[in-house]
Amino acid sequence: xxxxxxxxxxxxxxxxxxxxxxxxxxxxxxxxxxxxxxxxxxxxxxxxxxxxxxxxxxxxxxxxxxxxxxxxxxxxxxxxxxxxxxxxxxxxxxxxxxxxxxxxxxxxxxxxxxxxxxxxxxxxxxxxxxxxxxxxxxxxxxxxxxxxxxxxxxxxxxxxxxxxxxxxxxxxxxxxxxxxxxxxxxxxxxxxxxxxxxxxxxxxxxxxxxxxxxxxxxxxxxxxxxxxxxxxxxxxxxxxxxx
Amino acid sequence: xxxxxxxxxxxxxxxxxxxxxxxxxxxxxxxxxxxxxxxxxxxxxxxxxxxxxxxxxxxxxxxxxxxxxxxxxxxxxxxxxxxxxxxxxxxxxxxxxxxxxxxxxxxxxxxxxxxxxxxxxxxxxxxxxxxxxxxxxxxxxxxxxxxxxxxxxxxxxxxxxxxxxxxxxxxxxxxxx
Numbered sequence: 006x007x008x009x010x011x012x013x014x015x016x017x018x019x020x021x022x023x024x025x026x027x028x029x030x031x032x033x034x035x036x037x038x039x040x041x042x043x044x045x046x047x048x049x050x051x052x053x054x055x056x057x058x059x060x061x062x063x064x065x066x067x068x069x070x071x072x073x074x075x076x077x078x079x080x081x082x083x084x085x086x087x088x089x090x091x092x093x094x095x096x097x098x099x100x101x102x103x104x105x106x107x108x109x110x111x112x113x114x115x116x117x118x119x120x121x122x123x124x125x126x127x128x129x130x131x132x133x134x135x136x137x138x139x140x141x142x143x144x145x146x147x148x149x150x151x152x153x154x155x156x157x158x159x160x161x162x163x164x165x166x167x168x169x170x171x172x173x174x175x176x177x178x179x180x181x182x183x184x185x186x187x188x189x190x191x192x193x194x195x196x197x198x199x200x201x202x203x204x205x206x207x208x209x210x211x212x213x214x215x216x217x218x219x220x221x222x223x224x225x226x227x228x229x230x231x232x233x234x235x236x237x238x239x240x241x242x243x244x245x246x247x248x
Numbered sequence: 249x250x251x252x253x254x255x256x257x258x259x260x261x262x263x264x265x266x267x268x269x270x271x272x273x274x275x276x277x278x279x280x281x282x283x284x285x286x287x288x289x290x291x292x293x294x295x296x297x298x299x300x301x302x303x304x305x306x307x308x309x310x311x312x313x314x315x316x317x318x319x320x321x322x323x324x325x326x327x328x329x330x331x332x333x334x335x336x337x338x339x340x341x342x343x344x345x346x347x348x349x350x351x352x353x354x355x356x357x358x359x360x361x362x363x364x365x366x367x368x369x370x371x372x373x374x375x376x377x378x379x380x381x382x383x384x385x386x387x388x389x390x391x392x393x394x395x396x397x398x399x400x401x402x403x404x405x406x407x408x409x410x411x412x413x414x415x416x417x418x419x420x421x422x423x424x425x
Contacts, residue, residue, distance in 0.1 A: 025389075027388055057414075061364060061414065063364060064364050065365045068276075073290045074268075077293060077297055080294055081268065082261070084301050085301065
């Protein structure tokens with residue numbers, strides 16, 4: 006017996022966990038600390054690892070687009086207004102009118118990039134779709150189907166189960182975003198914006214306190230969804246698909 | 249910054265607007281690192297903001313409002329990626345296979361010149377998410393595993409692979425500079 010005990014090598018993976026002080030048993034961590042003091046090669050490898058991690062560039066800070074920032078402030082105001090109002094009917098209209106004004110302000114005062122998702126209220130956005138060059142047929146069919154499903158779902162939105170109601174609206178919003186992204190990916194900015202314009206109105210319906218004015222809100226959105234459905238149904242034959 | 253919010257009994261709308269105006273670039277950037285998609289990152293920030301507003305009564309002030317929303321936004325970004333690109337977050341435990349697909353050195357060098365986000369392009373979706381959450385966001389491994397709905401061991405393996413790829417990038421980067 007020469008008194009030396011075999012010590013399995015410590016890998017760089019283990020040194021990484023040691024560096025983060027996470028994911029190692031306390032006893033093994035202590036062993037690494039001890040061996041770092043006594044094993045020069047190991048200490049050198051650890052220093053190298055730390056130096057390399059330190060050499061990684063700092064995280065970039067990207068400035069979101071002006072339209073996105075305006076949209077976040079607007080959504081916040083809408084959510085706050087919906088939750089605070091005593092009369093849902095008046096409040097919904099107030100929120101919608103406010104949103105319209107703010108959005109118009111944003112549209113006028115802000116340089117809205119091609120990639121931004123919303124710039125004007127639903128009716129304005131739908132009106133823009135009157136021109137040709139709408140979505141490709143497959144996308145148009147998908148969106149039509151989505152709009153139909155949305156109308157059916159909104160017609161049966163439960164009034165007595167706020168959580169379920171919120172889940173259903175979230176589901177619709179998620180689907181809506183998916184189609185908006187698909188439209189954007191296919192270069193159909195106007196359709197993307199029209200779909201995006203529905204989002205605040207849909208979100209307003211999700212609020213459990215929205216029952217009083219909810220019928221009017223639902224009728225309005227159903228009407229606008231119907232218009233968009235109609236627009237999509239009559240345009241595809243004249244479409245030139247862009248790739 | 250925004251430390252005064254901790255002593256406020258109730259958060260009001262102006263608090264949210266103030267922190268949004270000041271900190272949204274950080275939230276957005278964090279979400280962009282996770283999603284690599286501007287529209288998804290915008291959605292994640294919006295979802296987080298509305299969720300935070302809805303849950304403001306639960307905000308106890310242990311953290312700053314900024315940090316709280318930042319965390320919710322990152323969670324929202326992960327959730328979006330998991331739902332929209334589940335196959336990319338699938339666990340990849342085959343180290344050899346992953347290491348074999350080393351990006352070319354030219355790309356890596358230019359990626360480093362473009363900052364951390366550029367460097368992260370060399371990583372797979374899972375590796376990038378795990379690395380960002382650990383190295384940049386400083387989450388615990390268990391938190392990453394829970395949020396991404398994968399095992400802690402998978403998180404570790406993804407981190408190890410990420411480190412190997414990034415070290416390869418660093419070598420190239422150093423030789424270029």
